[in-house]
Amino acid sequence: MMVTAAGSRVQVLSLYRRVLRIGRSWRAQSESETERERKYITEEARHLFRLNQQLTDPESVQRCVSECEARIEIGLHYRNPYPRPLYLPPMGLATQKGRKLKAQQRLRKQAKPVYLESHDET
DSSP: OOOOHHHHHHHHHHHHHHHHHHHHHOOOSSGGGHHHHHHHHHHHHHHHHHHTTTOOOHHHHHHHHHHHHHHHHHHHHHTOOSOOOOOOOTTOSOOOTTOOHHHHHHHHHHHOOGGGTTSOOO
């Protein structure tokens, strides 16, 4: 799918407004957490959109848009604004015989779901 610069700009701005609207109207499962989760949603959106505002490659922009849409859908579905963790034990993916760390790092990067692409592994 080819995305023009003007079309992707409109799409990204629309997505940004949507995230900010979700942040304003967010209601946490426990009322005491509502303000903290609202603040997290808006600060995370601002941080990630500013971090990626210099992207010009249509493929990179589309990857970021896909990540944002996935995080929105998962957050709304589970009523949890925080990204779902990736449960992979260190060195837990199968590699070819004799290859260890570099192969594990590559496999972990390939196994990372779209909604966690902007997050570093901890």
